[in-house]
Amino acid sequence: MATITTSYNRRSFLKVSALSGGGFLLGFSMLAGFKPAEAAKLPADWNELNGYIKITSDNVIKIMSPNPEGGQGVKTSMPMIVAEELDVEWKSIVVEQAGLDTKHFTRQFIGGSQAIRQGWKSLRTAGATARQMLREAAAKQWQVAVEEITTEAGKLYHKASGKSATYGEMALEATKIPIPQEVKLKDSKAFKLIGTSQKNIDGLKIVTGKPLFGIDYQREGMLIAMIVHPPAFGLKFKSFDASSIKKMPGIKDAFPIKIFRDDYEKQFFDTTTFGEVVAIVGNTTWEVMQAKKAIKIEWETFEGYTQNRNMLGRKLTEKIPAGLESTEEHSAKMIAMQGKEATLRRKDGDPETAFKNAAKVIERTYTGPFLAHNCMEPMNFFAYVTEEKAELVGGLQKPEFTEQALSARLGMPLEKIDIQMTRLGGGFGRRSYAHWLIEAALISQEMKAPIKLIYTREDDMTAGIYRSTYSATYRAALDANNNLIAFHVKAGGIPESPLYANRFPAGAVDNYLAEDWTIDSNITIGSFRAPRSNFIAAAEQSFLDEVAEAAGKDPITFRLELLKRAKENPVGKDNDYDPTRFAGVLELVREKSGWEQLKSKRSLGVSAYFCHDSYVAHVLDLEMKSSEPIIKNVWCAIDCGIVVNPEAAKNMAEGGIVDGIGTALFGNMTFTKGVPDSNNFNKYRMIRHKEAPKNIEVYFVENNIDPTGMGEPAYPPVFGALANALYKATGKRFYSQPFQTDLGKM
Amino acid sequence: MAKFNLKVNGKIRKVDIDPTTPMLWVLRDHLGLVGTKYGCGIAQCGACTIHLNGTAMRSCMLPVSAIGNQEITTIEGLSENGDHPVQKAWLEHDVAQCGYCQAGQIMSAVSLLKNNPNPSDEEIESAMNGNICRCATYTRIKAAIKTAAKK
């Protein structure tokens, strides 16, 4: 048993007994606003043991889920971790989404597959602390030693005297117990709930169409708002004629808004493509959509400029160039950069000499386009800003950062800002950049009314904050015995580099060189499911396949040999990965896919990658039907430590695999003179039912390592597995995403 | 503006609106039925799928003036307590990730099974191809449809 010292102080463990009406609990439940009957059913006398746990005297146990839920399953898995240590039955508890509450919770955000990894200790501690307080309350009342009190399924027992009580019966007393300075956490072998599959906590609400999402939120007297942003990157707002639309039915007003103050120093997630947009406000969505089509706005080009950004204390200066950029010129610029000098990121041994002395040198260049996130629920937010307070409701990934940005923009202290989090209709990184929340607040402030801002799909797809476009050139040197003696990667992008210099095969090759470069752009980018890994893994894993082939080796054996080297005699010190765990997923996927038996019969592609502290390997099996790949099977092996909710984790991995296949085949955002060439799903191809794999099998490496990332790691390696399988099936290597372009030429 | 008496989920609902308004926004803005989702507005994603006389239909390009006497069913009206066999199959397979597309997926699946109680894999793929799931839950959707078909 691990003993853990509680780091909570009084402030973060606010104890409010008999919280009247549930206090903030019911206050932020959007469902309470919709369905008074459901809210009324909930009992009022919550005894709050800590920020995560409330129990009523008649034994209703509520566990708060601190992090926003956007499909990663944290609203189920995080409370499961609390329930495990609290020792309650899963089916007996109520789970509720917490609002943004920096006093009680830390890291209330989605990103980097971090929720479970970071929350592991605090969630367990919250459960264990509450259980301990309940035991002490029982010991006190029954006049026995606390060590003699056992618990099971939400009840307290004293075996010797035969006494027992429900948690609810002791809850009020427990709130009077001082917070223990130390608690014991369960041994992972004793877990009863963690490691069992529990269904999505919102499942029934989803299949019955309940109002769960920001876009569903409604309020008495609420107006609908939309924005019009410049039609091209490189343009800014000049002027507009409101008279053209003000007489249209249902239209209330139209006005320009500036998202940030001119003197504001931007922080981490304060990205917005267009600093000034025109807002249109009316009674209903359809009416505002009509006005949006009719409005006349003038735009103008802007001069290039620089802006400073404060990245959690680190100052960055970003150059935003003028101009209307096109994909053609981006491609030419990236090719040119590959021939120029780049920034050195890592060097081991003497790569120059090794390449000179090589028996064989292989060089290949890979490219990936800009990508749009295309969350199924377009960006939106509810806002009601008055002189006294700002009320905001919707789905976002980084509420704490956004709250600060809004506070600066409105000149309103944080205490007066209340952000309530709904379920997210997808995030994938896009909802980290919540400029639309600020836009909603400014529109509400101007209208002095509650409003809901909705982006049309076209607004959503053309407002920027894409994944970067990237390019990477790899070189590998083999000696006369087909040993890999040198490895060189030179990668860059517009405007961001995809390089991770310390990842595999760094550490496994004597002579290693990693360099990168970037090109400025006025097209904005942001985090995108498994940032940078989502491109570099594809390039690297396709390249390694080709190197293995040149060396006359099986691609799995080739990788395992390199990993063996990295384990036994690593080159350099800063290698990111654990070679044993890395090899473990390759071995597992080799076994589960029947690789050795099938590889000569079928078109199999393999790939393995490490990111977000987890290890994933895929084997993909496909057949060609004229120029279309039919993906028959994907076998996936994952090492993400302890799996909290296996079925939900499988669902995430399946989603990552299918999403990765779709992006590799079709994902593409191009530009012509600053204008995005795709603005809706008729022009931006998404993977659909027909193209999804026919069968996916997911296997987890069983171990007792604390859980690591799950939302992202299955995504990056699938691109490479697909490219390598396509090569087997077609005899052609796929170097440029989307693969569809080259497949179409076949 | 024009007055319409719409049959929605077995009830008559009266609205007085611009006759070009698509059913999607009539449901969401005027009738408070927000289970039907907006995804693209151009009949490309299926998030807005409803039933017109029992057949799946994209509501985002369907003007209210075209409805007439036809019966509209939305996800809210599919069953009393979420116990339609397709809804139950969705829960059994724990299909949803973010969940945003799933009302549309379910409405398409129900319509498919009504016309073809035992669809093959290919028939499922064809019938469902108009419904995008950004979270890419396609394999689970297919499995859930097969489970529902058995019931």
Ligand code: FES
């Ligand atoms: S919203 Fe109707 S099909 Fe996309």
Ligand code: FES
């Ligand atoms: S579950 Fe998220 S779009 Fe389908």
